[in-house]
Amino acid sequence: MPYRLGRDIFHRWEGNPALSLEDIPFRCNTVFNGTTVKFGDEYLILLRVEGQQGYSFFALGRSKDGLHFTVEDEPVMLPAREGPWERYESQGIEDPRATLIDGSYYVMYTACGDNGFRIALAKTEDFHHFERVALVSEPGNKDGVLFPERINGQYVRLDRPIGMDVGSIWISYSNDLHAWGDSKVLITPRGGYWDSYRIGASVPPIRTDEGWLEIYHGVKMTSSGPIYRAGTVLLDLDDPSKVIARCGVPLLSPREEYERVGDVGNVVFACGAIIEPGGTIKMYYGAADTCICVATATMEAVMEWTLNHPG
Amino acid sequence: MLIVPTGDIVRRSRGNPIITIEDVSFRVADICTAGAIKLDGDYILLITIQSLEGLAAIYPARSRDGYTFTVSDTPILEPAREGPAAAYTHLGVMDARITCHEGTYYILYDAVGRHGYRLAIARTEDFTTAESLGFISEPDTKGGGLFPKKIKGKFARIERPWHGGSIWLSYSDDLKYWGWSEVVMTPRGGFWDTSRIGVATPPMEIDEGWLIIYYGVKETSAGPLFRLGAAVLDAEDPSVVKFRTNIPILSPREEYERIGDVPNLVFSCGAILERNGEVKLYYGASNSCVCIGTTSVDAILTACQESDKEF
Numbered sequence: 001m002p003y004r005l006g007r008d009i010f011h012r013w014e015g016n017p018a019l020s021l022e023d024i025p026f027r028c029n030t031v032f033n034g035t036t037v038k039f040g041d042e043y044l045i046l047l048r049v050e051g052q053q054g055y056s057f058f059a060l061g062r063s064k065d066g067l068h069f070t071v072e073d074e075p076v077m078l079p080a081r082e083g084p085w086e087r088y089e090s091q092g093i094e095d096p097r098a099t100l101i102d103g104s105y106y107v108m109y110t111a112c113g114d115n116g117f118r119i120a121l122a123k124t125e126d127f128h129h130f131e132r133v134a135l136v137s138e139p140g141n142k143d144g145v146l147f148p149e150r151i152n153g154q155y156v157r158l159d160r161p162i163g164m165d166v167g168s169i170w171i172s173y174s175n176d177l178h179a180w181g182d183s184k185v186l187i188t189p190r191g192g193y194w195d196s197y198r199i200g201a202s203v204p205p206i207r208t209d210e211g212w213l214e215i216y217h218g219v220k221m222t223s224s225g226p227i228y229r230a231g232t233v234l235l236d237l238d239d240p241s242k243v244i245a246r247c248g249v250p251l252l253s254p255r256e257e258y259e260r261v262g263d264v265g266n267v268v269f270a271c272g273a274i275i276e277p278g279g280t281i282k283m284y285y286g287a288a289d290t291c292i293c294v295a296t297a298t299m300e301a302v303m304e305w306t307l308n309h310p311g
Numbered sequence: 312m313l314i315v316p317t318g319d320i321v322r323r324s325r326g327n328p329i330i331t332i333e334d335v336s337f338r339v340a341d342i343c344t345a346g347a348i349k350l351d352g353d354y355i356l357l358i359t360i361q362s363l364e365g366l367a368a369i370y371p372a373r374s375r376d377g378y379t380f381t382v383s384d385t386p387i388l389e390p391a392r393e394g395p396a397a398a399y400t401h402l403g404v405m406d407a408r409i410t411c412h413e414g415t416y417y418i419l420y421d422a423v424g425r426h427g428y429r430l431a432i433a434r435t436e437d438f439t440t441a442e443s444l445g446f447i448s449e450p451d452t453k454g455g456g457l458f459p460k461k462i463k464g465k466f467a468r469i470e471r472p473w474h475g476g477s478i479w480l481s482y483s484d485d486l487k488y489w490g491w492s493e494v495v496m497t498p499r500g501g502f503w504d505t506s507r508i509g510v511a512t513p514p515m516e517i518d519e520g521w522l523i524i525y526y527g528v529k530e531t532s533a534g535p536l537f538r539l540g541a542a543v544l545d546a547e548d549p550s551v552v553k554f555r556t557n558i559p560i561l562s563p564r565e566e567y568e569r570i571g572d573v574p575n576l577v578f579s580c581g582a583i584l585e586r587n588g589e590v591k592l593y594y595g596a597s598n599s600c601v602c603i604g605t606t607s608v609d610a611i612l613t614a615c616q617e618s619d620k621e622f
Contacts, residue, residue, distance in 0.1 A: 162427075162450070166427070180488055181447065181488035183449055
């Protein structure tokens with residue numbers, strides 16, 4: 001079956017959307033922005049579900065093939081309703097990103113409270129029980145992704161604070177996951193490009209022979225609203241504050257109806273990816289803030305585009 | 312008699328303003344505000360001076376009596392033109408707040424670069440030169456005041472992240488990596504501090520806990536009104552606000568506070584707590600000059616404790 005070539009570097013799964021409202025066994029508004037891991041012989045996807053009340057929480061989907069998911073009957077993580085975290089999660093928890101470090105899964109997510117949003121970190125062994133570790137950022141920061149290993153002995157994260165009204169990707173370091181510092185700018189929006197308005201980390205960094213591959217989201221503002229696309233940047237393995245290459249073009253852009261039409265139209269927003277043994281990357285993304293989709297590419301193609309097409 | 316009684320809890324000096332652009336030996340655009348410390352009987356201010364180009368730097372000024380100051384023509388902290396710090400300071404450094412932490416003098420100040428505001432920290436022994444210790448916040452956090460003692464075994468600072476316009480608190484083991492951030496005080500709808508609040512003076516130790524003077528902003532159709540208020544934070548857990556004034560302790564009323572580059576503004580970065588309980592409050596007026604007002608800890612506490620009184 002021929003598919004239209006040349007539109008995007010990532011190829012959409014023909015079964016998209018992989019998960020939508022109808023696949024959630026409880027009443028809710030939307031499902032989007034899920035993070036994925038291979039867990040035993042299963043694929044797990046930790047999903048951001050927006051309830052009908054309007055705030056978000058996390059549910060879990062399971063799959064044997066990474067394409068067809070079954071969502072569990074009950075949410076697995078709800079906003080804190082008591083204790084010191086309550087005031088920081090009173091308006092919901094959003095956009096989880098799971099990273100496996102030293103045998104434990106850490107989930108960075110956005111905690112939304114009355115005093116703004118900030119990055120929070122939870123730890124889990126089974127994706128059913130989550131231990132809240134720390135609120136790791138100041139307010140006004142989101143899109144935190146943790147590197148899957150310590151670098152020079154330190155934990156490292158990328159994040160998206162707003163500075164001078166510009167949304168750039170920053171890098172921060174920590175010895176203990178609680179106190180963070182050495183923060184600096186990693187990459188900034190590029191005038192005139194598809195990522196000219198705002199950028200942020202999306203998928204937790206993926207180790208490759210050439211460097212850390214980060215799939216990030218770039219926003220272009222138009223007169224009728226933002227367009228969210230997915231692009232790549234490659235970072236030095238030993239010093240991830242060094243950019244080796246940045247792709248000049250997006251690897252996935254909203255084109256299909258399920259990406260164009262929804263609560264927030266014209267959005268593709270990845271929070272997870274899995275590299276299969278054969279070198280295929282499965283990227284999981286929220287489309288139009290309304291459903292979950294899968295797109296695939298060969299790592300060879302992703303790396304070739306990242307390294308050789310600076311724009 | 313230096314003191315003129317007014318309706319405010321802080322009484323202005325008849326000699327106000329005490330430092331204007333006429334008191335500086337070089338051409339400048341503005342004199343904005345001052346941090347303050349008493350050192351061997353000398354009063355030292357670190358004043359923010361905006362150059363004619365529009366870039367701010369921090370200059371020391373000295374006095375024997377706390378009222379008559381000599382301003383140095385050499386900055387103690389200035390924007391970096393090159394090197395890794397330039398991206399974060401090339402547009403200016405400002406609003407120094409001084410803390411003597413167990414015998415060491417630290418300066419927290421705002422650095423401005425193309426990526427926004429950040430808190431920076433420096434150490435000094437002589438208030439002529441300072442050693443930079445780096446940037447300690449994410450972007451768009453400003454107005455940092457270091458506590459003069461460790462709290463719960465850690466360094467602690469109060470600060471004002473832009474997002475949410477509230478006063479926050481962060482902790483560190485080493486002054487480099489910061490975390491455990493929590494919100495302390497938020498703007499109050501309908502009050503004089505309804506739009507946003509921020510740190511004015513670093514915390515001062517009194518019997519009742521930590522005394523801070525903070526600024527509150529009320530947006531009006533003609534622009535913001537910056538006033539000063541006070542609060543007392545719990546000695547052991549400064550995220551707990553014990554007292555907070557319902558009324559400002561100083562509001563723009565005099566001509567030098569009403570007229571200037573940023574009119575209707577009183578803004579402080581430092582106060583001296585004298586042995587007899589007198590508080591010498593140094594404040595910038597209209598972003599154009601430095602003034603002094605005096606009050607006492609007792610008067611502030613009375614104002615705090617009468618918070619519920621409406622008239």
